[in-house]
Amino acid sequence: PEPPVPPAPSRCRAEAAMANHLRFVGRTVMVQSGNVEAAYGALNRILSHDGLVDAVRRGRYYEKPCRRRQRLAYEACRRVYNAEMGRKIAFLARSSRQDPWPGC
Known part of the structure; x- marks a missing residue:
């Protein structure tokens, strides 16, 4: 066995x-x-x-190195733009309230 x-x-x-x-x-x-x-x-x-x-x-x-650099630069610019736009929208949303600066 x-x-x-x-x-x-x-x-x-x-x-x-x-x-x-x-x-x-x-x-x-x-x-x-x-x-x-x-x-x-x-x-x-x-x-x-x-x-x-x-x-x-x-x-x-395959992504050519030149196109890869262009894409990465574009994505970095887009991230900066979106962050800045989000900050501005948050500011506008804050300033359109009854009391735009609560706690002050």
Whole structure:
């Protein structure tokens, strides 16, 4: 008789390690009451917010170094613009209240 083959513990350890990893837990979406469409939408929203969808789409084709620098410069300018615009909108929202400077 042959000795029994023990189960492969490496796969179980790998799954446990992956489940404990923060990025895995952060991108885990639970399916509630069999509603797969809602869970899929939530997962797509999470991945889009993380920028993973754009990175995969960009990685589909080679990006020349010049175009990469242009894209990164544009994204940096867009971040600065959005931050400044958010600051201005917050100021306008604050100044249009009854008491624009509460606590002063």
